[in-house]
Structure formats: C-alpha cells, structure tokens
Amino acid sequence: MMMDSRIDDRFFSRHRMEHNSFLYDVDRFSEIFSSDDRAEKLVRFIAFWLIAHILGTDLVMAEQIACIKAGMPPQQAFERAKEQKLDPVMVKMMLDAIMNLWIDSKARCTRLENKCSELEKN
Amino acid sequence: MLIWSNTFETKLELVDLQHKNLFNLLNKLVNNLEMSGIRNEELEKAIKLLIHYTKTSFNDEELLMMESHVDKRHLTMHRMEHQSFLYDVDIMNDITSFEDRRITGKVIKLVRFITLWLTFHILRTDMVMAAQISHINLGMSPQQAYEKVNSHKIESANVYKMLDAIIDLWSDAKERCNQLEKTSREMKKKIAALEMELQIASINSINLIDPMNSFK
Numbered sequence: 001m002m003m004d005s006r007i008d009d010r011f012f013s014r015h016r017m018e019h020n021s022f023l024y025d026v027d028r029f030s031e032i033f034s035s036d037d038r039a040e041k042l043v044r045f046i047a048f049w050l051i052a053h054i055l056g057t058d059l060v061m062a063e064q065i066a067c068i069k070a071g072m073p074p075q076q077a078f079e080r081a082k083e084q085k086l087d088p089v090m091v092k093m094m095l096d097a098i099m100n101l102w103i104d105s106k107a108r109c110t111r112l113e114n115k116c117s118e119l120e121k122n
Numbered sequence: 123m124l125i126w127s128n129t130f131e132t133k134l135e136l137v138d139l140q141h142k143n144l145f146n147l148l149n150k151l152v153n154n155l156e157m158s159g160i161r162n163e164e165l166e167k168a169i170k171l172l173i174h175y176t177k178t179s180f181n182d183e184e185l186l187m188m189e190s191h192v193d194k195r196h197l198t199m200h201r202m203e204h205q206s207f208l209y210d211v212d213i214m215n216d217i218t219s220f221e222d223r224r225i226t227g228k229v230i231k232l233v234r235f236i237t238l239w240l241t242f243h244i245l246r247t248d249m250v251m252a253a254q255i256s257h258i259n260l261g262m263s264p265q266q267a268y269e270k271v272n273s274h275k276i277e278s279a280n281v282y283k284m285l286d287a288i289i290d291l292w293s294d295a296k297e298r299c300n301q302l303e304k305t306s307r308e309m310k311k312k313i314a315a316l317e318m319e320l321q322i323a324s325i326n327s328i329n330l331i332d333p334m335n336s337f338k
Binding site: 081094108 | 246272273277282285289296298302309
C-alpha cells in the first residue's frame with residue numbers, strides 16, 4: 001500500500017524498519033524468556049508496540065496517503081504532515097508506550113547483568 | 123552535543139538557565155573526549171561535575187513545583203523520572219577503574235544516554251511542568267492546570283524530536299541486552315567446557331590412585 005502511493009522515501013524506510021525490528025524482537029522472545037514469563041512479557045511488548053506504532057506511524061501515514069491520493073506530490077505531503085499539530089492525548093499514549101518498552105528492556109538488562117555476575121562467580 | 127534552541131525554552135528563568143548550563147557541561151565533556159591526550163582523571167572530574175549539577179537542578183525543579191503547588195500527580199511522576207535517570211546514570215557510571223582503557227567507550231555511551239534523556243525529558247516532562255505552573259500563576263487551580271495541559275495541541279516537529287529520543291533510548295537498551303545475552307552464552311560455554319575438563323581430570327586421577335586395579 002505504501003509503495004503504491006509513492007510516499008516520500010524518508011518516511012517509508014523508517015516505517016519499514018519498524019516492522020522488521022518488531023518481527024525480529026518478537027522472534028527473540030522465544031529464545032529469551034522461560035515459558036512462565038514469556039506469554040505475559042510478549043503480550044506486554046506487543047501491546048505497547050501496537051499503541052506506539054498505530055498512533056505514531058500509521059496515523060501520519062494515513063494522512064500522507066490521503067493527501068497523495070488527492071493529488072499532492074509525496075514530498076509535499078510529507079512536509080505537510082510534519083507541520084501538523086498533534087493531539088496531546090494520543091501523543092502522550094504513544095510516548096508512554098515507547099517509554100514502557102524502554103523500561104522493560106532496561107529491566108531485562110538488569111536481570112541479564114545479575115545472571116552474568118552469578119556465572120562469573122562460578 | 124546538545125545545541126540550545128527555542129525549542130527547549132520552558133520560559134521559567136531558573137529552569138532554562140540550568141538547562142543551558144547542563145548543555146554546556148555536557149558539550150564540554152564531549153569536547154574533552156575528542157581531545158587526544160586527555161587524562162582519565164579529568165574525564166572523571168567532568169562527569170562528576172555534570173552529575174552533581176544535574177542533581178542540583180533536579181532539586182531546584184522539584185522545589186519550584188512544590189512552591190507553585192503543581193498537581194501531585196505530575197510532581198510524583200516528574201520526581202520518579204529524575205530518580206530513575208540518576209539510578210541509570212549511576213549504573214552506567216560504575217567504572218571501577220579509571221585506568222581501564224575501555225573508558226572512552228563507556229563515557230561515550232554515558233554521554234549519548236544523557237543527551238537522549240535530556241532531550242526527551244525537557245521537551246516532554248519539563249514543558250508540561252512549565253505549562254502547569256504558568257496556568258497556576260494565572261489563577262487556575264493545580265487540578266485544572268493539570269487537566270488543561272492535556273488539551274494543548276503539540277507541534278509535530280517537537281513530537282518527532284521526542285519520538286526519536288525515546289526510540290533511541292529503547293534501541294540502546296535492547297542493544298545492551300543483546301550484548302549481555304551474548305556474554306552470558308559465552309560464559310555458559312566456558313563453564314561447560316571447564317566442567318568437562320574437571321570430569322576428565324578426576325576420572326584420570328582415579329585411575330592413577332588405584333594402579334592395582336589393572337591387576338584384578
């Protein structure tokens with residue numbers, strides 16, 4: 001869908017990258033966590049990711065596609081999207097979601113660090 | 123490097139001054155890193171100064187919020203962000219020996235973290251704080267001010283800046299996790315190999331201790 005509408009490159013590659021990194025991260029969940037933890041952590045991850053993604057990426061993309069379909073050149077649609085003023089509640093939800101993803105990653109780092117210290121003692 | 127611009131202005135005099143100073147201290151540290159021949163003690167001093175100044179400015183901000191009677195919900199969340207930052211910096215700064223040759227890499231990571239975090243925190247949390255204080259000063263109740271800031275539309279340029287910063291913070295944390303996982307896998311392999319060696323050695327020593335075995 002994105003390729004059909006010829007959305008400006010800068011945005012397209014970033015959006016693509018997020019999908020790929022999501023698949024990569026979900027894939028790794030099976031390697032990382034034991035089965036008791038895994039389901040809950042995976043659900044949390046997917047929930048936050050979806051919130052961030054839908055709000056942050058797809059909304060802006062939808063706006064651009066609409067403009068392009070109405071005849072605007074992709075570059076202009078992209079520039080215009082950058083000038084929009086955004087709804088603060090949605091922005092907050094999106095940023096909170098990514099913050100939570102960050103916090104969960106940090107927690108995982110801490111667990112891994114503890115594990116490494118224990119292994120070192122052995 | 124953090125370059126000051128109007129984007130970061132909260133219009134609260136003390137807060138803006140402290141933020142500008144923080145940017146200066148951070149940029150000075152970056153310059154130090156790029157200077158060849160800089161001694162580790164000097165780097166350590168610069169880092170300590172930056173962290174000390176950050177703590178001071180956090181305290182001043184929290185005091186300002188209390189004096190302005192900012193809604194407790196924001197105050198609590200804001201304070202937690204400050205504490206979480208100091209906690210994370212403490213962990214990253216846990217450089218046991220400044221003789222460590224890998225120190226430059228660690229300081230670079232620390233600088234990157236502080237840069238990203240400051241960008242995100244100032245644009246998001248400090249701006250929200252400033253808006254509430256301004257409303258309260260104009261006569262609104264803390265609760266009204268807290269609720270009102272949720273209705274201001276935000277420049278998308280600023281949203282992108284915050285988004286970039288928080289995504290980078292998240293990416294960096296994931297990258298660190300990946301490194302740690304790699305390390306832990308390698309350690310497990312080493313331990314397994316050592317255990318094998320120990321087993322083989324103990325089997326060999328049993329055979330040595332009882333040479334009479336072969337005569338039975």
